[in-house]
Amino acid sequence: MTASPSAPQRGFPPAEYAARTTRAQGIMRDHAFDALVLTTPHNIRYFTGFDSQFWESPTRPWFVVVPAAGEPVAVIPEIGAPQMALTWLSDIRSWPAPRPADDGTSLLVGALGDLPRRFGRVGFELGREQSLRMPVTQFLDLRQRLPGLALDDGGACIWAIRMVKTEAEIDRIRHICGIASDAYDRVPDLVGAGMTDREAARALRIELARLGADATPFLPAVSGPGGVPQIVCGPGDRVLEPGDILFFDTGSTFDGYFCDFDRNYAIGAPGDAVRRAHEAMWRATEAGIAAAHPGATTDDLHRAMSAVIEQAGSIGNSVGRLGHGLGMQLTEPPSHMPGDGTVLEAGMVITIEPGMEYAPGRMIVHEENIVIRPGGAELLTRRAPRDLPVL
Template sequence: MHREKIISLLKEEGIEALFITSPANRRYLTGFTGSSGMVLLTETETYLFTDFRYTEQAMQEAPEVEVVESSHSPWDTIAEKLKHLGLSRVGFEREHVTVEMYDALPKGDGLQWIGTTHLVGRKLRPYKSPEEIAKIKRACALADEAFMHILSLIAPGVTERELALELKWFMEKHGADGTSFETIVASGDRGALPHGVASNKKIRAGELITFDFGALLDGYVSDITRTVAVGQIDQALLTIYDTVLRAQERALAGIRAGVRAREIDHLARSLIEEAGYGERFGHSTGHGLGLEVHEWPVLSGRSEAVLEDGMVVTVEPGIYVPGLGGVRIEDDVLVTQDGYELLTAAPKTLLVVG
């Protein structure tokens, strides 16, 4: 439990407790993996509210917290606990509470609900523990293995969906709990879709295929992107691939603790702009990674974040040309004091398959 940091956060926000409704934050703070539950953090205790279906599971997975079973309305149970504790200023996660949930929050008895923003997501979760890093490394290694496995199955006539299903099957067969997100397999002109999830389109010779996928393993995810050629491709696509690879390697070379996230974005983006493809690179250069596939910090031109030792981020520039196709290359890296540790090791030189 991150008790010292939690106490510091509560004092910074001027609140006595923090009410957690985000499933990812709930798991991070308690270890509970069930699908129903809310958490109350105070300076001295952590309370996990859940129902009968998950009480035993919660006690097993979260032995260091007090599990409170809600017999009827969870809000009545929470109200009773807040009253018992005598709390008056309780923070809630503004970004995770709907209007309906806010209306249901207990009111009265001098209780004030104070909206907070991204406290756990930006003040705690970006800094990975050795245990978290080990889990992410395993998820990355499995994604690498899956990529190498899929190469021999790529051939004209195979559909994008068939390749996506094969990736999923391989990762789950080798220990994954699932995929990090809906697998992207975008071939030919569909490669111009940054998030072109797998379709029934058949692979054709002379195309590029972009694979963007990851493994979910013990709660933590990986996120890797590789683009491969099916047979010989034309010079325009070769030029785009070379540009993206150089931009990605340039951005990676800049990563180390103390560097602003926007500087990494600039390293990749400026090279792509100089090559004449600036308008074809419309997303950020990367993002944090952990329990969720998109975490803080964001490596964008507007980001104020500073990279710090122990953060795990992606580096993924891309170029997308409608009617022609696209290229994206993505690695996961652990930020260190003097650089980075590469967590995804699949080859990035252009592979010709099929």
Template sequence: MSILQIPKRGFSAGEFEGRVERARKIMHKHKFDALVVSAPPNVRYFTGFDSQFWESPTRPWFVVVGLEGDPVAVIPEIGAPEMALTWMKDIRTWPAPVPEDDGISLLKSTIESFPKKYGRVGAEMGREMSLRMPVSDLLRLRDSLSSEIADGSPCIWEIRMVKTAAEIEHINHICQIASDAYEALPAQISAGETEREIARKLRIDIARRGADATPFMPAISGPGGVAQIVCGPHDRAIQEGDILFIDTGSTFDGYFCDFDRNYAVGKISDDARRVHDALWLATEAGIAAAVPGATTDDVFRAMSKIIEEAGAIGNNVGRLGHGLGLQLTEPPSHRLGDGTVILENMVLTIEPGMEYAPGKMIVHEENIAITNDGPRLLTKRAPREMPVIN
């Protein structure tokens, strides 16, 4: 097992102050007096608060970030002791659950306490966002506020898409953990084992190496390729001629890696070998294209050209990579029409895939950080030749 330098868990008050200061500049651009967030990744981004209690949907939780003053946590009393351990100074609570008024009046008074410049409040109402509160409560809040509640998602994603140095090091650490586990996997498994057994071994190894959780691990096998890459594992036993695909979204201190690896079971077919090599080259092209000032469309085209020349008949994934951070997938998407300009300190996945025969697909994926000196590979690059399981 390689020895990794473990980043310090959590972040300094200065880190969060910097996030809020940057958020305010972007809020001015979008003309918001405040942002109200309720989803766990957004609450964690601004406060550092985390809890396994997110699994309970009974109580809503809110954080309000204004153009001035300290951010305010508006949360159930049960979470106050832990929130007090974060950098947050202003914590307002109610004895949740109170379905007839589950924090809404307290949230309203908190929002109204912030100075008004634009008369607009942003909420998680759009692209790749979700509210962790009943929609009926949002409508009640909207009807009672003196300010307009508008879609804050473009503003929130503009804030979160560019990572801090500390965030990138967290992502790099979990990428290294998973990379080492992937490299060790072929020696731990053999033909005849099931997808489920193999995924269990990999989960255990990733945890043993220091990951906090592995919420996402599809493991799929099939002769010469796989039909899909998001479901499984199943109880199918891998056998000679199969390709075993495994993807992992594992976490360290809340931050995800998201990348896959492919393994040949015994002998690999000539077609699968050719496609695997084409995808390896497409990954190289995608990484090289991901530079500040380029767009996600440019990254897509760089990969798509190689995939098409290799004889792709389809790709049911719908895109060739995406953003990464506190969530397994984040904006932007590498697809035609996305048009996001790539900026320094974004973290992206490069994910070319192709179906080369009906029901036979191969996908590659790596994670990179964008720097002014060129893309920084956060994962350990997949070998050009597919590793073999005997």
């Protein structure tokens, strides 16, 4: 089955990437960087549109340099040059990788050495929720070969660029949220007592693909009597029985963008305690959505949800936060937690994710995806039913 007629067209026009780059260059000036050097799949794709399953191979480093002015420069292995030439970039420099003695280092030194220096600083993916997809020894060698140029942490700058989404990005997240919402609505027809968690997850994964999801990299399926003990591992081979709660969480993608939201189901009639906990988390989600507007902080969202959770008699929450950013990655900054302090802006896409342990070893978590608009939150997911669904 192909994607629905309402699906966004795959890929972005050159104007989208040019606008992202221009906006990024303004933010780079604010952070005093002459350039950013990007090495990870998501950041490279964000600026170029280049995507490949070959990212599964860690053998070769890849680089994209975003200068303070002008188009980005790709410094990449020859094996990827033909596909990169189909993107909007015109300056593509390549070498016959892998070549451990000089795996693109000289080409990257040349690209950075040619740049005008206003601040004498280049940002790399060294900070919060970033990783450097190149050997550390190669990075240290770059520092030695670029005297007078500081290679610093560009993580905060990169997230300032990516946290606010364009309308085209939001369209893709909305679309995959719709696919996953439709798939969750089909769960009563797909899953029931006697199946294992693994079989239930397989049925949901197939439905997601049938409805048009490109991939489902994240799909915990966890069950337990009256609640679940954790929400990040599985599925296993536990058999669903009457009295169980089944928890699904899906991170599915469309055209490079994720949804991330969960749903809970009762196998047979649920007990009073789990019904009360489910109702409390539904109300906590409402509180989080209501608090999400431009100018509010992630701390404000945490406080709004926590007030409901505490009133419900929570005995713990091992998750550590009550939601996060969402986009090209399953989880992105910010984090809804005390001290994060991120000020919400229109265009940010975030999750609202209250959870509580209401009895030892029994958790209930709710999650929805929203985009911040000038007037408040726009729901991207189809809101979970207030009453716990029964399978």
